[in-house]
Amino acid sequence: MEVLVEKLVPTGLGLARSPEGAVFVPGGLPGERVRGRPVRRKGAWFLEEVEVLSPSPLRYPHPLPPSADLPLVYEAQLPLKEGFVRESLERIARLEAPLEPIRPSPRALAYRAAAQYALHPLGGLAYRRPESHELQRLDQDPLLIEPLQEAFRLLSTWPLAAEEVALRGSLHEGKALLGLIGGDPKALKRAARALVREGLEGVVWAEPHPRGRFRGRVIPLAGRTELLEDFGGVLASVSVQSFAQVNPLAAGALFQEAQALAGEGERALELYAGSGVLSLFLSRGFREVVAVEISKDAVSRGQRDKARLGAENLRFHRGDAREAARFGAFDLVAVDPPRAGLSREVLEYLVSIRPGRILYIACDPATWARDVGRLSQEGYRLLFVRPYDFFPFTHHVEVLSLLER
Numbered sequence: 001m002e003v004l005v006e007k008l009v010p011t012g013l014g015l016a017r018s019p020e021g022a023v024f025v026p027g028g029l030p031g032e033r034v035r036g037r038p039v040r041r042k043g044a045w046f047l048e049e050v051e052v053l054s055p056s057p058l059r060y061p062h063p064l065p066p067s068a069d070l071p072l073v074y075e076a077q078l079p080l081k082e083g084f085v086r087e088s089l090e091r092i093a094r095l096e097a098p099l100e101p102i103r104p105s106p107r108a109l110a111y112r113a114a115a116q117y118a119l120h121p122l123g124g125l126a127y128r129r130p131e132s133h134e135l136q137r138l139d140q141d142p143l144l145i146e147p148l149q150e151a152f153r154l155l156s157t158w159p160l161a162a163e164e165v166a167l168r169g170s171l172h173e174g175k176a177l178l179g180l181i182g183g184d185p186k187a188l189k190r191a192a193r194a195l196v197r198e199g200l201e202g203v204v205w206a207e208p209h210p211r212g213r214f215r216g217r218v219i220p221l222a223g224r225t226e227l228l229e230d231f232g233g234v235l236a237s238v239s240v241q242s243f244a245q246v247n248p249l250a251a252g253a254l255f256q257e258a259q260a261l262a263g264e265g266e267r268a269l270e271l272y273a274g275s276g277v278l279s280l281f282l283s284r285g286f287r288e289v290v291a292v293e294i295s296k297d298a299v300s301r302g303q304r305d306k307a308r309l310g311a312e313n314l315r316f317h318r319g320d321a322r323e324a325a326r327f328g329a330f331d332l333v334a335v336d337p338p339r340a341g342l343s344r345e346v347l348e349y350l351v352s353i354r355p356g357r358i359l360y361i362a363c364d365p366a367t368w369a370r371d372v373g374r375l376s377q378e379g380y381r382l383l384f385v386r387p388y389d390f391f392p393f394t395h396h397v398e399v400l401s402l403l404e405r
Helices: 074-093 146-155 185-197 248-262 278-283 296-307 319-326 345-353 365-375
Strands: 003-009 014-018 021-025 033-041 044-054 114-119 125-127 137-140 164-170 175-181 202-206 218-223 228-229 234-238 264-272 287-291 314-318 332-335 359-364 381-388 399-405
Touching: 003 185, 003 218, 014 137, 021 033, 033 228, 074 202, 074 218, 074 365, 074 381, 114 202, 125 296, 137 234, 146 164, 146 175, 146 365, 164 202, 164 228, 175 185, 185 202, 185 218, 185 365, 202 296, 202 359, 228 248, 264 319, 278 287, 278 296, 287 296, 287 332, 319 345, 345 365, 359 365, 365 381, 365 399
Parallel strands: 021 044, 175 202, 264 287, 264 332, 287 314, 332 359
Antiparallel strands: 003 014, 003 033, 014 021, 033 044, 114 125, 114 164, 125 137, 164 175, 202 218, 228 234, 359 399, 381 399
16 A cells, blocks of 8 residues: 555554545654555554655654654654644643643653663564564664663673563663563573673563563562662662653753742642652652652662652652542642553542642643543643653653642
């Protein structure tokens, strides 16, 4: 099938028209004529094995990893991402609110401080294609920060009896950690020690788990298990097995602006807190801050960061965000949920306690707009919205927002 890509949709796919209906084109850019094999999935047509017949003049001219689904020159990416947020606000939330200009990533390349790869049977690292077991071998990944690029080169020549690898690096320390997923941890221990001697800062092993990486046992094999990273002036710990923002320079700028928006007060609550980096910022302006997070590893790291930084007014609670009702009322509630957005229980909690301000950080404009629309129906006004680009060369965009009643 040969089609003309008309525009990009918020999922990052190109949209084209054909006699059979709408066609979604992975990696297709507006104005490009492409050819590919049509496949029917989930009630829609998608092109596979896409060949670009007439490239856009704005197409990025250098190789990118398959995960980079927005192969545009960087300056052209920003208005598109800003448009994704504006469209979600108007179409889903049905709100008219001022949209602050998007904040670009300080780095368009070499920004990713975390990555995961499959180990290719013929050696080297590979990308696992979505909805497929097909592996695409990679020679490089220009999106990685410098310490991870060094680790990538090392692992590309190193035979490892594991299934996948996960990397976490620190710009602040200039070092990298490695997670080995699968295989025999006892048999991998010698290789882990050798990799530390070659320059990696630490290696852990993780048990494969059907629900995803690092849901099962994690065993340290050699070296350190944590690094320190600078997020906008707050030195926080990061590890391979626990979530932390992968673009520390962009995240640091967002946290600084979030702190300014939050202002000061008596009590603040952060739900979906991770290791509590935002809570550390909030602790500068609030008498008491409570951070709620379900991950045991993230809470342990947050406790250590709290002690190291002397944030005595910050208290961690390990538990589900849906338990928020047990903590009572707060002047400010900050939320940074996963892509699914706020759970029904959290929304009901916010509506019931009616905090004066809600600081909402989102990684999915569509679910953010759904939740903001619901809160606006309950009397909240959307005072501030700014898109942030944490993931250049992908369709993903973060949103920083403030609601007030």
